[in-house]
Amino acid sequence: ILSKKSIEIETSLKKELSTYRKKHVTLSIDSIIDQVKESINTLISEIKQEKEDHPKLLRNDHIKAEITDIFEDKVGKPYEKKRLDELSKEAEQRYKLEIPPGYKDASKKGAKFYNGEIILEKYGDYILWQQIMDFAKEKQTNIIFITDDDKEDWWYYSKGKTIGPRSELLNEFSNKTNQEFYMFKPEVFMKQAGKVYSENFSDNTITEVKEVSKESGDYPLFVRDGTNYMSTLSQLNQFYYGEHTFEYIILLHHNKYLSDSFLTDLTEGFPFGEEFSCRIIDSNIPSAKSVNYSFESKLAIKVYLDDTWIVGKSEYFKNLTLTYFNMKLNDCQVEILE
Structure with missing residues (x-):
C-alpha cells in the first residue's frame, strides 16, 4: 500500500x-x-524487517511446545473398546430423549481414530461428560469445567442470557459423585479468576478470547457438514467483521507432498490488495475427488475489504487465486469450493 x-x-x-x-x-x-x-x-x-522478524510458528512453534509441556501427564486415560461401546449405546438413548449433554451433536458427521479405536464425533461430549464424573469420583474432588461449547445441551438460557449449566447436569453430577460441579465459558472464567487472584485481564484480552473461542468452535463445521458450513460462516463474518468480508475454500489436487510450511510460505505471496488471512484446513489427505491426483489439500482464505468494497470484488479475488496457484504450482488442479 x-x-x-x-x-x-x-x-x-x-x-x-x-x-x-x-x-x-x-x-x-x-x-x-x-x-x-x-x-x-x-x-x-x-515493515519488511518486522515481517522477517515475525515468528513462523509452523516451523518452530514455541507456543505449541509450551502447551505440550503443560499437558504432560495431565490427560486422562482413554476408555477401552467395551466401555466405549456401552457409552455409544447410552448416548443414542439419551439423545433420543434430549437428555444433556451431547444431543445437539446427534447429526454430527465424522470420526476420530485414537489408540486403535474408531470414535464417532457425535458421541464426544457424552464421553467427555462420563470421564469428568469418573475423575471426580476417583479423586473425590469438585470440578471446574471450562468450555467454549455454547449449545443448549450444556447451558440453560433465558431471554437470550446464559443462566448456568443445565439442571440435569448438576443433578446427575451430584447424584453420581457427591461432589460439586461448576461450568464457565472461557471469558467468564477469566473474569472470575482475575478477581480471586488479583489478576487484571484487559477488556481487549477477554474479547479476543471470546472471539477465538467462538471461531474455533464453529470453524470445523465445514469439515463435518460440508455445504452447511458456508451459511454458518456467512453469519459469523457479519457478526465479527461486518458485511464487507468474504471467505472461500480452495481445494488443491496434487501428486507432490506439500508441507504446511510450504503452503504457508506460498500464501504469503498472494497478490491481494486487501487484508487477508489464510488457514490450512487439511493437507495431503488421500484424494477422493480426482483419480488423476494422489493428494488433496484445503485452504480457507478470508478477505477483509475496506470501505471501497464493490459488488463483484469477491469474484475478482477468486479468479486471482486460481491464476496464482496455477502459476505457482506444477502438476496441480485448483478448485474453489462454494
Whole structure:
C-alpha cells in the first residue's frame, strides 16, 4: 500500500508544485519530493524487517511446545473398546430423549481414530461428560469445567442470557459423585479468576478470547457438514467483521507432498490488495475427488475489504487465486469450493 501511495504522491506533487518552480527558484521542489519518498521508503524497510522478524510458528512453534509441556501427564486415560461401546449405546438413548449433554451433536458427521479405536464425533461430549464424573469420583474432588461449547445441551438460557449449566447436569453430577460441579465459558472464567487472584485481564484480552473461542468452535463445521458450513460462516463474518468480508475454500489436487510450511510460505505471496488471512484446513489427505491426483489439500482464505468494497470484488479475488496457484504450482488442479 505504501509503495503504491508513494508513486501516487510523487506524481501528484510533481503536477501540483510545477507552477512554483518558476515563481520560487530557490525552492527545490525535487528535494521536497525526494524527502517524502525517502520517508515512505524508510517505513517500507521497517515493515519488511518486522515481517522477517515475525515468528513462523509452523516451523518452530514455541507456543505449541509450551502447551505440550503443560499437558504432560495431565490427560486422562482413554476408555477401552467395551466401555466405549456401552457409552455409544447410552448416548443414542439419551439423545433420543434430549437428555444433556451431547444431543445437539446427534447429526454430527465424522470420526476420530485414537489408540486403535474408531470414535464417532457425535458421541464426544457424552464421553467427555462420563470421564469428568469418573475423575471426580476417583479423586473425590469438585470440578471446574471450562468450555467454549455454547449449545443448549450444556447451558440453560433465558431471554437470550446464559443462566448456568443445565439442571440435569448438576443433578446427575451430584447424584453420581457427591461432589460439586461448576461450568464457565472461557471469558467468564477469566473474569472470575482475575478477581480471586488479583489478576487484571484487559477488556481487549477477554474479547479476543471470546472471539477465538467462538471461531474455533464453529470453524470445523465445514469439515463435518460440508455445504452447511458456508451459511454458518456467512453469519459469523457479519457478526465479527461486518458485511464487507468474504471467505472461500480452495481445494488443491496434487501428486507432490506439500508441507504446511510450504503452503504457508506460498500464501504469503498472494497478490491481494486487501487484508487477508489464510488457514490450512487439511493437507495431503488421500484424494477422493480426482483419480488423476494422489493428494488433496484445503485452504480457507478470508478477505477483509475496506470501505471501497464493490459488488463483484469477491469474484475478482477468486479468479486471482486460481491464476496464482496455477502459476505457482506444477502438476496441480485448483478448485474453489462454494
